[in-house]
Amino acid sequence: MAPSAPAARGNELYAGYQSELADFRLAFSRGGAYTAIVLVLLGVGLDYGQYPDKQLPFAVARIVVSLLIAGVIVALYSNAGRRFAPWLTMSWLLLPQIMIAWMISQTEGVESPYYVGLNLAIFASGIALPFGLWQNLVFGVLSYLLYAAACLLHSGGVEPMGTFIVNSLFLLFAAAASGVYTFFNERARFMLFRLKAEVADKNTELEVINRKLVDIKGQMLQQEKMAAIGTLAAGLLHEVNNPVNFCLMAIEVAMEEPVTKNEPGLQECLVDAKQGMQRIQHIVSDLKTFAYRKPGAEVEGTPFLFEKALDSSVRLTAHELRGVKVTRELPDDTLVMGDEAAIIGVLINLFSNAALAMRKAGTQQPAIHTTVKWADGRLHVNVRDNGPGIAPEHLARVFEPFFTTREVGQGLGLGLSISYAVIERHGGVLFAESELGQWAAFSFDLPRAE
Structure with a gap:
């Protein structure tokens, strides 16, 4: 069973959010990794101030960890980086935590000031990094286990026990708080994404409405x-x-x-x-x-001879067709149903446009040929000239309201859009074909009179 429209839209929105979130996490992970390298190396100053006797081994440890993080950064720029970004992010976050845990075991154990670094990393993962809830909780628990292991490996063990319990609770509290931050950050990011999607949908609707308003304006x-x-x-x-x-x-x-x-x-x-x-x-x-035509009225189904409408349009555009050879190919019966005045208007527009284009291009021996034939119960009309044709980039836009290639003041660009609407009201389609520099043709069809 196919999903309902709202459900399908929800699935599409969620998929789009996941894709955008993956890009966001990847970019953020790279930036966070660079920051981690800087902070790890700047810790040399802390080592010098607290434990100058251990400065050399700690400096070596910091350099090794920085190089390993740099390796993760390189992986994040690979093709597989996007797919495994959450795990790669977890790995470079744990590298400094492992280093800090080792430093705790090498210094004062439970009372080592390096314990603060574990807390900072946990809070940073929840507040700054776009982690998921479970990822953050796992990171917090692993950080605590590293602290506990560091204390156990210290020569003094977990003494004083009270300090160990307090520090343990603070680490676990930090992990829980970080998870809460992550949860609400995730919700806020999704709400922002949904808001952006809704704004994009509204903008699309406004574009459709604007196009309809332009069409209505042209019709008016x-x-x-x-x-x-x-x-x-x-x-x-x-x-x-x-x-x-x-x-x-x-x-x-x-x-x-x-x-x-x-x-x-x-x-x-x-x-x-x-x-x-x-x-x-x-x-x-x-x-x-x-x-005697009612402006704006729908097609009333009045029978008329298309041949007569063609004659009328040629006569009404005679001054524009001077020097243009106008020929025709008609069947014996051209009785159709529709609005004769509107069809005359369409033909006048097609003849005028063709004559103007050929005159402007200086076409030698300009000619317009109208072919009319019956097919599938409809009268198919093709008006073709031997003028300069229509540029490919303009061909798809010729029926747009207010689109024109004429100079300012020589037309509003409504003729073909109105003609398109007229033929559409008759149940047909007006379409254009052209070969640039050779010819242009407009075709439409009309219903047969019963």
Whole structure:
């Protein structure tokens, strides 16, 4: 049975803590070992002050112990050092304790001042070193056993007994206190680690929220833009249609006049004027899709001919597509379900981006080819240009809101992110492909109208 999400998270947190603790213990052990060498060697001054007659053998002992600790340090830097760090740490800690126990046996036994060194090492292991509870307790017990052995090996034995008992109790108290320190230090370290993990999780959540807010901001900007276009288009329908119709009627009348029929140049001018007016009619007709669209609404499943949307987008971007060869490959049936105005907006964005990129790169014989085909009940559309392509480091980011390679003031970097959201609302995916210096292509799919 798979563990629950909280349990899995707890196991992951504990494993992460153990890994970080192992690194911490390894680094601390190395630092503590260096410190131990310094303290052991500085003890020469204590030897000189207390037992000048034993200075030479004690100095030799200190040098030997320092060299052995140095050997442990070398081991701590090896590949096996991380795995055996707790045992290596225990070994270099016990080396000075063994030395001190020997010094106790060689001096005054129970009443030797070197006894203090054993206590200091026990407290240091609990307060400073990141030992585990059981490791610290074992170290404390071993330190006491070394003291007891040193006293027994002394020529005077364990006399005076009262001093031996007091010193023994102090050593055992130090071991117990050190264990308590270790326990609470361990808890404090784990709580700190957990707090850091929680902060990291919160930061990740904030990043996700920020990305969502950016997406929402982009969608709101798109909604406002579409609403503005709709308002403008609704006004244009009434303001432009009437004078355009009046002009067309006047042109038709003028073309029927005998003078016009006898003047080929005049006839040609009137034909051009008529085509220009008809183009305005087409543009106004295309704008109707924006005028009667509800901004921000989800796809309502309105059937429309993709071919018609493609024609509209080409006409609406005609000024940007000047000099660009625009070709297409369509099936006989292009009836799809969705938001025609939004799809026109997607195509306008793709055509505009392609035209701008090719013009900026100075592409020779610029061309855009649109391939449309049915597959698995959906209409798959591919818009490909022969421009400069998209750099690999930019390809993965083209759909990010506010990401743009244009100069400041030439775009907000929202077009493709909004287009991505539009296609996503239609149950499809908008994705980009490119070969730098050769071509760029954008593909998406739309549902078939039932």
